[in-house]
Amino acid sequence: MKPVGAVAGDHVVVTHEAIFINGTSIGPMRDKDSQGRPLPQQPGPESYIVPDGFVLPLSTHIPNSFDGRYFGCIRISQLLSVAEPLLTF
Numbered sequence: 001m002k003p004v005g006a007v008a009g010d011h012v013v014v015t016h017e018a019i020f021i022n023g024t025s026i027g028p029m030r031d032k033d034s035q036g037r038p039l040p041q042q043p044g045p046e047s048y049i050v051p052d053g054f055v056l057p058l059s060t061h062i063p064n065s066f067d068g069r070y071f072g073c074i075r076i077s078q079l080l081s082v083a084e085p086l087l088t089f
Helices: none
Strands: 004-007 011-014 018-021 024-028 046-049 054-057
Touching: none
Parallel strands: none
Antiparallel strands: 004 054, 011 018, 011 046, 018 024
């Protein structure tokens, strides 16, 4: 389960060091996931606009999470369900 970090029309920049959405740094790029497995590395900076019908899944609260910063956008039609919080603080 991953939150949506960017939606259609958002500008995403991925560098070796961090990911930015609409000019705001969202978090660092890591070499390994939370279980110590190597994560895919970008060959160089990448910049794109999230296309219509796509979202970028992105976790900002789980260090070393394998998410859209490594595999990119997914089609909304690929989402299986939507999680809604029962209780927030």
